[in-house]
Amino acid sequence: MRALKLLSAAAIGIAIYAPAFAAGYPEKPVTVIVPFPAGGASDTTARMTTQKMQESLGQPVVVENKPGANGSLGAGQVAKAKPDGYTLLVGSIGVYAINPVLYKSLPYDPIKDFDLLTVAVRTPNVLVANPNFPANNVKELVEYLKKNPEKVTFASSGAGSSDHLTAALFWQKTGTTGVHVPYKGGAPAITDLIGGHADVSFQNLGAVSNHIKAGKLKLLAVTADKRNPAFPDAPTMEEAGIEGVEVYSWQAVAAPKGLPADVKGKLEKSLTAALNSPDVKGKFSDIGFEVVASTSGQFSEFLSQEISRWKTVVEAGKITADQ
Amino acid sequence: METISNLWLGLETALTFWNLAYCMIGVLLGTAIGVLPGLGPTATIAMLLPVTFGLPPVSALIMLAGIYYGAQYGGSTTAILVNLPGESSSVVTALDGYQMARQGKAGRALATAAIGSFFAGTVATVLLAVFAPPLADLALQFGPAEYFSLMVLGLIASVVLAHGSLLHAFGMIILGLILGLVGTDVNSGTVRYTFGFAEVSDGINFVIVAMGVFGLGEIIGNLENESTRTIMSKTVTGLMPTREDVKRLAAPVLRGTVLGSMLGILPGGGAMLASFAAYTLEKKVSKHPEQFGNGAIEGVAGPESANNAGAQTSFIPMLTLGIPSNPVMALMIGAMIMQGIQPGPSVMTEQPVLFWGLIVSMWIGNLFLLVLNLPLIGLWVRMISVPYHFLYPAILVFCAIGVFSLNNATFDVYLMAIFGCLGYIFRKLDCEPAPMLLGFILGPMMEEHLRRAMLIAKGDATVFLNRPISATMLIIALVLLATILAPAVRQKREEAFQEEG
Amino acid sequence: MxxxxxxxxxxxxxxxxxxxxxxxxxxxxxxxxxxxxxxxxxxxxxxxxxxxxxxxxxxxxxxxQEGEAVGAVSWKSLALVVGSTALFGLLLPTTGLVIALVVLILISATASQNFRLDLKAAAGLIILVTFCSLVFVKALGVPMPLVGSWFGE
CATH class of the missing domain: 1.10.287 (Helix Hairpins)
Incomplete structure (x- = not known):
């Protein structure tokens, strides 16, 4: 059934675009490696984007899930693939910016091994608390943390996850401490937060927005550069008086290093067109994602900033993860 | 009154032609793929997920739910026919179901599973419709301490799974617990027992262990005895349960339904315990515990009902809170997000058509399942009368492909081969693999919850006794342990006296 | 004893x-x-x-205490079943699914004393390989190459 759909999509695609791309790339299906299981944020990003891409590329774009080792297994595979434009990677902030500073041996180097194509989407993180938690805003939280050092539990979606590091960054910027409680993914962390078993957490806005609306979680601040239209009352971290805790979770596309220039151009064009098409944009904003669709140059610059920032956080917080 | 109008809305949604069609296609596809050895519900849904992307949200979720319980029933069929549990819940179904199949009662075992599942599905759907929100709030009472105590209870209960030596049951549980530790430690990020293979840094997948130990181990063991005994009884007695069977079935089905419904609500891994708990309960209340492990029909009826009830009620935390209680629900949430629906408490109020349509379709799906599968039983039973030397290479093929498809990695196939060796060794030494598998599932969860509970309680171990739910479960575990050990101790003493006398 | x-x-x-x-x-x-x-x-x-x-x-x-003896170990079945499974993993990316399946089926089948490569067995082999290629690769999209890297692209 899926094969049929792909075939028919391909057939339509070829019928429409065949003249333009008759010669050269792509001549066969393009594989997009997602280094996480089906159904996660990277997977969703990849599938939503590629559905649109195959129209402009005129070839099926197949998403292949290759989970393992915080995404480094699949990313390592892409790093070793032929740079012919038929293997792409859709990964998260963790894959590109956090794994490289956290793990001593990684099967890839995000700067040396990849041709960075685009930051596809981003979503701000939010600081949320259980409704019964005594502090009602960031200022009260910082005071509470100072009075009760090593007492308040910060739930995260895993040791070395972006929300763990955001918490560490928050402690460093405010001079406070808390107890880091890691979970296996964001969902169980949010569950325990709602149930009152953990106190506060930095989570992706999309994952908690419904809980905030339902009053099951208390929103203290957004880690974005401006307020979120869905929650106009919640201040940004900067407005709450804390500088430098501006964190987004982002998803980006890359290919093995050494893409031919024309292939790279075609891919960038196709990606930007897909991401900026109104229906894809609308679908992303429904789930709390903001389309970025940066150029490859902007991505490179952004990535080196992110890597150096998290490197500082990891070193200052003495955060380790053996591998 | 509100419930009735809601259900009416659900009926209107579920009974449109296309939604009925998608429900049926889902159940059919799920059964067809789930019945292949090595492909359980999680693998089946992961494979078929992209098929649903083109559908409207309600239809997509109805179809996915259909695939889910279709695959689960298909998996039970494989467990009964060829002793291959494709998902943790069918491990116990295999224990007595396969023995029944060997005695020529495969049809009765399959029919029992189908009828038990249907009854449990019906009850659980009603529960879901009437009590979903309060039950979800109850589930939130479960924190790390409660889950740890629940896991302890589950672990003690798993001793009952073994019908041989008590010592080996404990040994195999501990062995399973250790195997479960392979991979990245959730609490510290330390990578343990991976021998440097990044492929197992997220732990060993349950399916690999089950396929290796049960699938390959069983095949090698059967080949060893090929000349001396036939694998399957040639005479197949009645396809349907006898009147006497039905009498024996009623109570286990009811108990299984209640247990499964309760455990299914807990998002932290409760549903996984449903079938194990039901088996333990049936063996404990039975007047003939010695029949368990040798083809007791109660050992199929209870767990299968519990399993299906749990499968339905595990939708409660997913739909009301947006919390996935198992890998399948995580995939369902992924599917909802792909459809532009943000799962969470507001789904019920903002998407009533989706919520109630899905619930009503679940019951309809269960009905389809029954109607589809009862006539198919004859076919399945004939399939296992295929000579074994034709059957086992095919089983091996499906195991290999199924295991490969988990992560699209050949590494997992090698790992399955290693567990095949181990499985054969266990058979030779009378070490039963079922308790090991439960230890394997519970081990990492138990450690995770224990350490998290201690972390949150700042190292105060009394937290497990201060919290009423946790304390209650620990007491039940203690009582259960006593009833397990008492007969063994008594027996030992009697033996000692006999030797003296 | x-x-x-x-x-x-x-x-x-x-x-x-x-x-x-x-x-x-x-x-x-x-x-x-x-x-x-x-x-x-x-x-x-x-x-x-x-x-x-x-x-x-x-x-x-x-x-x-008295106890049962372990009994003879059937090394042949063990080696053939486990070996053919591992070989499948090795051959899947290199020779592709079709050849890997044929090898897995034929080697594992020799573990049975009832195995004969007659017409019936050959037919079963072809049906099984065709079924797997169609269902898993074509319909379900499991990323397994039908023809592997040893034979060109």
């Missing part, structure tokens, strides 16, 4: 002790932590010690 070295209980004990000792040895460097903040080594160390104890009890039971 069978000799201790033939008893199932003895070898099961050896198995437990071996597993426990290996787990203990490999895990010796994992940080233990305290009861309040348990390290990664707390659980594994405790479990491996318990497993070794159970192993010792099992072995001791073999010394003091």
């Amino acid at each position: 069978s000799h201790v070295l033939q008893k199932k209980d003895f070898w099961a004990g050896v198995l437990y002790v071996a597993f426990g000792a290996a787990a203990f040895w490999i895990g010796r460097d994992y940080p233990m932590g305290t009861a309040g903040r348990m390290g990664a080594g707390y659980f594994p160390t405790a479990l491996s010690v318990i497993l070794m104890l159970i192993g010792l009890i099992s072995a001791a039971r073999a010394l003091t």
